[in-house]
Amino acid sequence: MPTDENVPAAAEAEPLDVLNAAAQALLRHVPADVWCAVMLDPATLLDTGGLHEHGFPGEVMPRLFEIEHGEQIGVDNIRALARRPTSSSLLSVSTRGELTQSVYFQDILSPAGLADELRVALRADGHTWGLLVLCRANGSAPFTARDVERAEAISSPAATDLRRALLLKGIDDTEVPDAPGLVMARPDGRITYVSRIAEFWLSQISERHRDPSASTTHTLTAVLSRARRGLSGQPVSARVRLGTGRWLTISAWRDAPAGEEAIIASLTPSRPASLAALVLNGYGLSPRERQIAQLVILGRTYAEIATSLHIQEQTVNDHMRKVFAKTGVGNRVELCTEMFTRHHLPVIANPPLSTDGRLMATGA
Template sequence: MASRDLNTRGYQARSGQGDPEPLNVLNSAATSLLRRVPADVWCAVMLDPATLLDTGGFHEQGFRAESMPRLFEIEHGEQTGVDNIRALARRRAASSLLSVSTGGDLARNVYYRDILAPEGLADELRVTLKADGCTWGLLVLCRARESAPFTAKDLAVAEAASAPAAAQLRRALLLKGIDDVEVPDAPGLVTARPDGRITYVSRIADYWLAQVAERRRDTGITTYTLTAVLSHARDRTSADPVSARVRLHSGRWLTISAWTEALGGEGGEEMVIASLTPSLPVALNALVLNGYGLTPRERQIAQFVILGRAYAEIGDLLGIREQTVNDHMRKVFAKTGVDNRIELCTNLFTRHHLPVLADPPLSTDGRLMGS
């Protein structure tokens, strides 16, 4: 079986040169797995751990463009299928083989019928990149009907690859990034019809979408990341918007929010509307703390500390002793590489809160501008 060639030029992670970029980490994880578990079709995707929506990745060796609208509808709109990403995120195991999950009855699975079968594929192996209960990415490997089937050994190899790859990806996403150019802060606007066809992309939205860390074929689809969010919003019964936080090539974060709305009021033509805005610092603090590998309790206490609460006050709020709070914070300091609460707050302030000062040479999201 001959796997499609993996184009790694310019994306190999480089050891000893600081924290790698997220796409480098994702590419390295996929490359390593594909050496041991070859595939005819594959993709590697970054995910927003809060919403499990696509936030960039490698799609060049993935499914044909004609399959993608239906794939996003199944994955993020209908959210059906035994190995849907949301079902996988809830499981203890990180790897899953569709033929096993369906009990060998692939024909009854909508994802197999509508996506794999038309592509001439016989089975799909999925690997969720999980770290501390959060899912940060997904590796998808498929084999054609004429290829050798996946084995139990392949599944075990994929399972072992999940945790280290997830930890590296989380760190690369959250703990690195210096801007070297000035960028606008204005929101962008995108509108689409219920069938998914995009009808309008504002100039600023086009700028933001060009910054998404995503590699794919030239398919005519604006981005797979945006398509995933639009698909999720289109099939929701709630009018509340859905959102995904997306890391850009520059190291900044973008929030894509989408909702459905009847133009002209009730009875008007229904459209799906998306806004693209720089993520607010307060929305990133929890993510950044997660990037250091803090436990849920350590993150909770650290966020109270960031808000200026005293240890005794935090203890009263959580119903624990002040000494317990102090013990948790010692672990927080060790994991974040600081010595005290002042340094912890300064670290987050420097990364995400300096933009309110609007004083060059700082970028608009608080990272130091490159010289």
């Protein structure tokens, strides 16, 4: 499949538009009766917005999120798929033809009248940034091996453009409240309280729904579902890029106030330092290039970097030439300007990156 038909230039489109273009490019070759496309936090694989207008019926969504993010079961669960060498999967193949033995098929596909599901993880540089899900109904032609190949072909180019659209478009200067919002839910997932500020943040999440009157976002439902399976008091989090271009962190945890267990979620503007690693990831830098770029941004000289990393200074120069080429700047001053002016980021205080792409905390 030609890559130029997959997605528009990331610098010219919003993330939802890039995601939609990727889905439409695949659907032209691989039609589906039901389909959806979601963005994922690459660190937690929780939903962070998406396209659901042509997706699953609303009544199966709570159970879908429980299977996907709470129980985390099934051969084609997003976490299992993210670990595989291939990016696409067909449920009938993954279950070796025993679809009826799959809880996901029993509880999600079968009640919706669907016969099979094709998934493609949008993966670039080892990180999964989104997921396309295509389903065919009972009576429709089955998916073929060629369909799976087409899905596989779209994964990397679509992920690369989605990542750039998410991370390289800068941050909107629109004035919005910076206070955290609060959401409370029962153990069964039913939301019992949403603060006014939480309503504001939820309204900014990039999602399009099959049912425009949906009471909440799938992004929040996914986080709550994961928190229900976590340890009491231990939060799970997802970083979400809002329609305004800002970033929001949704954290949720189990709590037991007054003898009645509840799920509590906070919605807070993301701290710029927590996004630094994501922004560097957006340029497609290698782990070594990211490490050296962060040290340069911290003001280290090439000689100091070479000494601290036990490499030759010429090697640092070679890596930085690649960094300049990938970020589109000409020197270290322009790199700092790009990082801090375009992305409004303060000095990176806690390098290096953790294995999942976030900054590591220090003991200081």
